[in-house]
Amino acid sequence: MAKHEGEIASSALVTNRTRGKKIRQVKTDFSGGKVIILGSVLPILLVIVWEILSRMGVFPAYQLPAPTTIIETIREMAQDGTLWTHIGVTTFRVFAGFALGTIVAIILGSFVGFYKKAEQIFDPMIQAFRSIPSLAWVPLFILWMGIGEPSKITMIAVGVFFPVYLNIVSGIMGVDRKLIEVGKMYGLNTFHLIRKVILPASLPSFLVGLRSGLGLGWMFVVAAELMGASQGLGYLLVLGQNTLSPEIIIASIILFAIIGKLSDWVLKLVEKRTLQWQDSLIKS
Amino acid sequence: MSLELRNISRSFDGKQAVSNISFSAQPGEIIGILGTSGCGKSTLLRAISGLDSSYNGEIAINGNTTKEIRDTTGFIFQESRLFPWLTVLDNITFGLKGNKQDKIIRAKQYLEHVGLKECGELYPRQLSGGMAQRVAIARALVTSPEILLLDEPFSALDAFTKMQLQDLLLNIWKTYQSTIILVTHDIDEAIYLCNRIIILRGQPGKIDKEIEIKEPHPRDRGSKQLVEYKAKILDSLDLNKPSVKTS
Ligand SMILES: Nc1ncnc2c1ncn2[C@@H]1O[C@H](COP(=O)(O)OP(=O)(O)O)[C@@H](O)[C@H]1O
Numbered sequence: 001m002a003k004h005e006g007e008i009a010s011s012a013l014v015t016n017r018t019r020g021k022k023i024r025q026v027k028t029d030f031s032g033g034k035v036i037i038l039g040s041v042l043p044i045l046l047v048i049v050w051e052i053l054s055r056m057g058v059f060p061a062y063q064l065p066a067p068t069t070i071i072e073t074i075r076e077m078a079q080d081g082t083l084w085t086h087i088g089v090t091t092f093r094v095f096a097g098f099a100l101g102t103i104v105a106i107i108l109g110s111f112v113g114f115y116k117k118a119e120q121i122f123d124p125m126i127q128a129f130r131s132i133p134s135l136a137w138v139p140l141f142i143l144w145m146g147i148g149e150p151s152k153i154t155m156i157a158v159g160v161f162f163p164v165y166l167n168i169v170s171g172i173m174g175v176d177r178k179l180i181e182v183g184k185m186y187g188l189n190t191f192h193l194i195r196k197v198i199l200p201a202s203l204p205s206f207l208v209g210l211r212s213g214l215g216l217g218w219m220f221v222v223a224a225e226l227m228g229a230s231q232g233l234g235y236l237l238v239l240g241q242n243t244l245s246p247e248i249i250i251a252s253i254i255l256f257a258i259i260g261k262l263s264d265w266v267l268k269l270v271e272k273r274t275l276q277w278q279d280s281l282i283k284s
Numbered sequence: 285m286s287l288e289l290r291n292i293s294r295s296f297d298g299k300q301a302v303s304n305i306s307f308s309a310q311p312g313e314i315i316g317i318l319g320t321s322g323c324g325k326s327t328l329l330r331a332i333s334g335l336d337s338s339y340n341g342e343i344a345i346n347g348n349t350t351k352e353i354r355d356t357t358g359f360i361f362q363e364s365r366l367f368p369w370l371t372v373l374d375n376i377t378f379g380l381k382g383n384k385q386d387k388i389i390r391a392k393q394y395l396e397h398v399g400l401k402e403c404g405e406l407y408p409r410q411l412s413g414g415m416a417q418r419v420a421i422a423r424a425l426v427t428s429p430e431i432l433l434l435d436e437p438f439s440a441l442d443a444f445t446k447m448q449l450q451d452l453l454l455n456i457w458k459t460y461q462s463t464i465i466l467v468t469h470d471i472d473e474a475i476y477l478c479n480r481i482i483i484l485r486g487q488p489g490k491i492d493k494e495i496e497i498k499e500p501h502p503r504d505r506g507s508k509q510l511v512e513y514k515a516k517i518l519d520s521l522d523l524n525k526p527s528v529k530t531s
């Protein structure tokens with residue numbers, strides 16, 4: 001057994017190294033806190049200057065209201081409950097569209113990824129559709145489905161579909177043939193090969209697709225709600241424009257930013273948990 | 285478990301990679317397939333494994349000539365080919381069937397066997413090349429294959445690790461007595477490990493010579509006998525004369 005000692009020593013070295021990495025990571029987290037503080041100095045300064053200039057009347061209130069006015073607007077909406085309905089409605093639309101787009105993308109993407117025939121049949125058409133700017137569909141969807149929820153959700157689903165689909169296909173096609181061979185050596189049938197090798201191997205790519213799909217979902221919900229809605233954050237944008245109240249518009253923009261970031265953060269967390277085996281994620 | 289190859293040929297796009305290979309292996313024998321790069325060693329091994337079925341000729345394993353992957357055959361590749369999303373332990377249990385608890389017990393046993401008892405929870409990215417190859421060995425052995433196919437399994441490792449793993453392989457072979465087909469381009473490795481060395485030459489690769497190494501295991505790497513065998517092999521490969529091109 002003495003012969004293995006070198007190897008075992010080197011294994012100890014590796015664990016030491018990972019431990020060292022962890023310590024360093026704590027350090028970078030710490031300096032990460034510093035970075036956050038450093039990064040927020042400028043925005044805070046700007047907001048203060050903005051507040052002061054607004055109070056001095058340099059920015060006319062009907063064009064750029066003071067930050068406190070905007071916060072007050074949000075607070076009022078929160079108090080009378082409308083804020084939660086708007087946020088709820090918009091979030092529901094995004095998630096419904098996101099779910100629909102993702103499901104269709106998974107089905108089509110898996111087919112195209114797994115079967116050469118399906119690729120030859122579907123992929124050229126999907127690529128052609130991809131070259132259409134998705135917002136161009138809006139009038140058609142409204143014509144077909146009216147101005148209610150279906151057209152909005154379809155709209156968002158179209159936006160979500162493409163990044164998810166493309167990443168699934170490239171993920172599946174990019175699975176290392178060598179790993180598939182290992183699976184075959186263990187006598188896995190096609191179904192088990194997919195479940196135990198191809199799916200886990202293409203998961204990172206799929207999650208990348210989900211995140212960019214969600215980002216597009218938030219973008220498209222704005223477009224969909226601008227087209228006509230009686231509720232939702234996008235409706236607040238229109239409302240603010242029509243009632244000449246920039247504070248409502250800016251409040252809506254801020255809320256979009258917060259919720260969008262929050263939902264991305266959730267996905268990022270999921271990604272981190274499921275992909276802890278990956279090299280790159282440990283580093284970042 | 286007996287293995288017999290009868291007139292195996294394999295072409296890729298009309299170009300022959302190996303031609304007319306026949307040999308047989310006795311149960312428990314270690315056979316080395318030695319040859320320069322590109323002479324069809326991997327092609328031959330993939331045919332035996334069943335990963336490739338587009339060859340001509342017959343491969344009989346215990347008299348059975350079906351061209352398919354059998355669960356009595358294990359394959360160790362040049363790269364460890366561990367699944368990066370599974371821990372070391374899960375990688376080893378990957379090919380096992382049955383009760384989860386039993387699988388883990390069995391995997392741990394083999395992990396200890398390859399000297400990595402403490403590493404079950406690590407992910408492949410945390411392993412050195414030598415450790416990863418040890419895990420690959422454990423993964424291939426845990427299903428108790430009767431025939432073990434190895435395709436240049438140690439060629440990417442440093443000289444010391446390589447020697448350790450060669451000894452590990454011998455230990456395992458002594459315990460389980462599987463039939464081993466070892467593809468290599470390392471003459472020392474072949475001489476140290478094999479009972480019989482089949483030398484492939486040319487393109488398409490053909491059997492040039494079979495050399496039996498009668499030294500009992502364990503062998504002394506520097507012994508006079510092994511050096512003589514080496515000279516013999518170098519001669520037959522025309523590599524022993526400086527004037528001849530070696531590429
Ligand atoms: N999948 C393949 N497609 C086309 N040619 C191949 C393929 N696999 C191997 N070959 C050819 O067969 C010959 C032998 O290859 P290989 O068995 O990998 O050699 P070795 O393992 O001895 O280095 C080479 O000329 C190689 O180009």
Ligand SMILES: [Mg+2]
Pocket residue numbers: 325326327435
């Ligand atoms: Mg090869």
